[in-house]
């Protein structure tokens with residue numbers, strides 16, 4: 279809406295939209311305006327400055343106080359950037375931020391708007407300036423607060439995930455402990471019976487062979503024929519080969535079940551049978567590498583990059599189990615030949631162990647599930663999906679963290695951080 283607007287004239291008849299009245303009105307308005315406003319020509323000679331501009335000039339340049347200000351330079355040499363004047367001439371106006379240094383040594387940020395107000399667009403120029411340093415400070419503070427909030431939020435989310443994860447593990451742990459307990463006994467005697475059975479079968483087959491040979495030596499044709507008939511009817515020759523084989527497979531199956539039960543018990547271990555000691559993690563890593571070497575030697579090269587580690591408060595055999603699970607996973611992720619890197623180091627009052635492989639990697643949809651108990655991508659019969667769930671539980675018990683990062687097709691890196699000292703109970 280302008281002063282010439284007929285609506286204003288209609289609502290306020292005393293307010294005549296004539297240049298004669300508008301000019302003094304506008305002048306009075308600008309005089310009283312609390313935004314520093316000035317008019318200057320192309321040589322930057324000041325033609326007009328309102329009260330606010332004079333106060334502002336005193337703030338920018340205390341020496342100018344009480345003086346008649348002739349040029350923009352009396353305000354501040356850097357107040358009107360040359361480029362700004364050029365742009366205001368070409369485009370009609372320019373708005374931007376100007377950084378000036380005041381005599382107190384402080385830096386102020388000014389928001390300046392310059393408009394070419396002359397008839398030919400070359401000048402004079404009108405300028406309004408506002409000190410936005412406090413706005414900037416507030417904005418910076420807000421940004422910092424926001425960043426702090428974001429960090430806190432991320433931490434909270436992480437803590438929430440960990441709580442959900444440990445609750446999930448705790449309830450599965452209870453279930454697992456119950457199942458493991460129930461299965462343990464029957465599996466125990468089936469396992470022991472199978473090994474006795476293997477012995478009995480070997481004895482029986484030996485006895486049958488001995489009878490057959492003894493019969494052949496007697497020269498009893500009818501007896502030999504009957505023996506052959508029975509051997510044929512019951513397919514004894516095939517049975518003699520297949521039966522031990524069946525028993526071997528059954529024992530392998532039972533051993534596998536025993537391992538699962540053992541894992542389940544470890545996973546839910548609440549017996550506190552192992553004592554906390556101060557132990558050397560490198561030693562644990564080395565002994566675990568020795569144990570898994572048989573599994574890894576055909577397709578992997580192990581690269582060690584060990585730093586200096588202090589002894590840490592831990593349950594060494596449980597940590598070894600973590601290393602074993604992670605190393606086995608790394609080996610299983612390598613299809614033909616690859617490298618497993620085991621590195622260690624310290625960060626503040628914690629130590630870290632990183633185990634990396636250049637295997638198949640983990641896809642983004644699988645990654646969030648790998649710590650879930652019983653989650654496996656391995657073929658039926660070759661993975662129980664408990665390795666990482668157990669490891670997670672053990673590391674959490676040590677007040678540590680376990681993180682995994684992976685690039686599908688390029689490899690996986692698992693990093694474990696453990697405190698050197700456990701908090702007193």
Ligand SMILES: Nc1ncnc2c1ncn2[C@@H]1O[C@H](COP(=O)(O)OP(=O)(O)OP(=O)(O)O)[C@@H](O)[C@H]1O
Nearest residue numbers: 607608611648654655656661662663664665666690
């Ligand atoms: N280094 C790795 N590279 C690629 N995939 C991995 C790696 N480590 C873990 N995984 C993925 O995480 C899943 C879960 O691992 P976890 O060790 O818990 O179980 P598993 O290896 O399948 O079975 P288990 O360890 O009980 O024999 C694996 O099936 C696999 O998909």
Ligand SMILES: [Mg+2]
Nearest residue numbers: 603607665666
């Ligand atoms: Mg595993």
